[in-house]
Amino acid sequence: MSLIRSKALSFEYIRRDEEGNVEGITRAVDNVSLDVQQGDFVAILGHNGSGKSTLAKHINAILHPTEGTVWVDGMDTSDENNLWQVRQTAGMVFQNPDNQIIGQVVEEDVGFGPENLGVPTPEIWQRVEESLKAVGMSEYRNHSPNKLSGGQKQRVSIAGVIAMHPKCIILDEPTAMLDPSGRKEVIRAARALNDVEKITVILITHYMEEVIYAGKVLVMDKGHIKMQGSPREIFSRVEELKELRLAVPQVTLLAHELKKRGLPIPDGILTTYELTEALMKIKRTEG
Amino acid sequence: MSIIFNHVSKSYDADTQLKTDALKDVSFKIDDGEFVGLIGHTGSGKSTLVQHMNGLLKPTSGEIYVDGKDIADKEYSLKDLRGKVGLVFQYPEHQLFETTVFEDVCYGPKNLGLEKKEVELRAYEALKQVGIEDDYFYQSPFDLSGGQKRRAAIAGVLAMKPEVLILDEPTAGLDPKGREEILELVSRLHRENNITVILVSHSMDDVADYADRILVMDHGKLVYDDTVHEVFKHVKELEEMGLAIPQVTYMMYDIAAKGVDVSTDITTIDEAVEEIMKVWSK
Incomplete structure (x- = not known):
């Protein structure tokens, strides 16, 4: 069943001067039709200013389409009456963990969402416990968020969203400010939510390595969806991605370079494991 | 211009129960013209360390020598120091504030007390160096793209003509091409203008590609100070610190x-x- 659907979605930012006169119009999202199924893991790539975040903000009704329609779980996001239901269905996590945490204690922060939804207290605690467990942060439930590492803070932010029992979670560059292990922790948590809890995940990122676990990759450029496919299909198109100011994971690039030098390596290598296997196969057939 | 840290320690809230040791007995020397990568987990003390280099923070104990002079000396001019050691903060574009890009880049050299002509000349050069075209000079900095804003902010520091350029995670949040543009710019400044560069980064790949030497911070201590190849031999240890190779x-x-x-x-x-x-x- 389709959970998120958009039809001919366009969005325009209107720039105004000091007197309020229209200076110009930027079409940030241009005629995007999208269909995300319940349980999908979708990654969105695109250079700065390509419209990724603008698109994402439509999914939980922070922005409303200038033209076209967005449905979340069958609800039209432009209908005021659906607003809270839409936001409860699709939760969002942003780049900077420090801007998203408000509680003095981790469990309090995670409980903030369900509390606002009017969930009865015993159930709030139950949800807090489950959510912290889902992101591997249970042992920190009584800690102050200030003392956590970036990756831990970001996992608390994710727990805060899943405590509202959304069907979908949108992660907008959740790892941009994190160190290598923080990045790993957050991506692992996102994958677990998708695999175990069957939550639909939409991941926006500039780190190509984080995309390889997605079921589907969308590449945006100038507000359009320019490419879509599996990570393997997308990352086989090295040169096209470069033109869109993007890249491929280091291992994919290495495989691409080796292939150019004449080694018979298949396209779309995504992991060090795959490249090692491909290289060993060459050794075996030669030996 | 060399920078020497001699047993530098820094404690925040030293007289309270909340005392945290952000730097613990850190010693090293960075020579003129080096390209140094600085890595460490979040909270390891990297940003605290670099803010000591241009006198924004003062050590609790130990000394810092820039060009052989102790920067804690009463006669030492911190204003001069900040002209020589340029610090580009994380997300520097958040500090853009003037009405035009050009005005914004002028702000630094103007504060150095230079003449208007010199200020404008430097701003022009700096904007050219970072690859911002004339068309954008008189636009609001807020109308630039993410990558352009970042470069405009870096131009603001370059216009001070620093001999040492410190960049605190200059590529965070940029697309791959934007990251490459910033790093290539820094690399060019290092090669052509012989600027000493200190690059704070969470990307091991970037540090490996651009730096000659790496300093590794862990819980306020300097744990490794060696060539790129030597540092990345410590696979297990780096992973335990929240880093990678x-x-x-x-x-x-x-x-x-x-x-x-x-x-x-x-x-x-x-x-x-x-x-x-x-x-x-x-």
Whole structure:
């Protein structure tokens, strides 16, 4: 069943001067039709200013389409009456963990969402416990968020969203400010939510390595969806991605370079494991 | 211009129960014209360390010498120091504030007390260096794209003509091409203008590609200070600190684990291509 659907979605930012006169119009999202199924893991790539975040903000009704329609779980996001239901269905996590945490204690922060939804207290605690467990942060439930590492803070932010029992979670560059292990922790948590809890995940990122676990990759450029496919299909198109100011994971690039030098390596290598296997196969057939 | 840290320690809230030791007995020397990478987990003390280099923070104990002079001396001019040691903060574009890009870049040199003509000349040069075209000079900095804003903010520091350029995670939040543009710019400034560069980064791949030497911070201590190749040999230790090694280095370890005789002393794609082609074409 389709959970998120958009039809001919366009969005325009209107720039105004000091007197309020229209200076110009930027079409940030241009005629995007999208269909995300319940349980999908979708990654969105695109250079700065390509419209990724603008698109994402439509999914939980922070922005409303200038033209076209967005449905979340069958609800039209432009209908005021659906607003809270839409936001409860699709939760969002942003780049900077420090801007998203408000509680003095981790469990309090995670409980903030369900509390606002009017969930009865015993159930709030139950949800807090489950959510912290889902992101591997249970042992920190009584800690102050200030003392956590970036990756831990970001996992608390994710727990805060899943405590509202959304069907979908949108992660907008959740790892941009994190160190290598923080990045790993957050991506692992996102994958677990998708695999175990069957939550639909939409991941926006500039780190190509984080995309390889997605079921589907969308590449945006100038507000359009320019490419879509599996990570393997997308990352086989090295040169096209470069033109869109993007890249491929280091291992994919290495495989691409080796292939150019004449080694018979298949396209779309995504992991060090795959490249090692491909290289060993060459050794075996030669030996 | 050399920078020497001599047993520098820094405690925040030193007289309270909340005392945290952000730097613990850190000593090193950075020579003129080096390109140094500074890595460490979040909260390891990297930003605290670099803010000592231009006198924004003062050590609790220990001394810092810039160009052989103790910057804690009463006669020492911190204003001069900040002209010589330029610090580009994280997300520097958040500090853009003037009405035009050009005005914004003028702000730094103007505060150095230079003449208007010199200020404008420097702003012009700096904007050219970072690759911002004339068309954008008189636009609001807020109308620039993410990557352009970042470069405009860096131009603001370059216009001070620093001899040392410190960049605190200059590529965070940028797309791959934007990251490459910033790093290539920094690399060019280092090569052509002989600027000493200190690059704080969470990307092991970037540090491996651009730096000659790496300082590794862990819980306020300087744990490694060595060449790129030497530092990335400490795979286990770096992982335990929340860091990693470049992806290509992992790759070489994987191949070696299969019993192939390849070098694991590889940190960039070019080196890996060369090594694999050498071994595989035997």
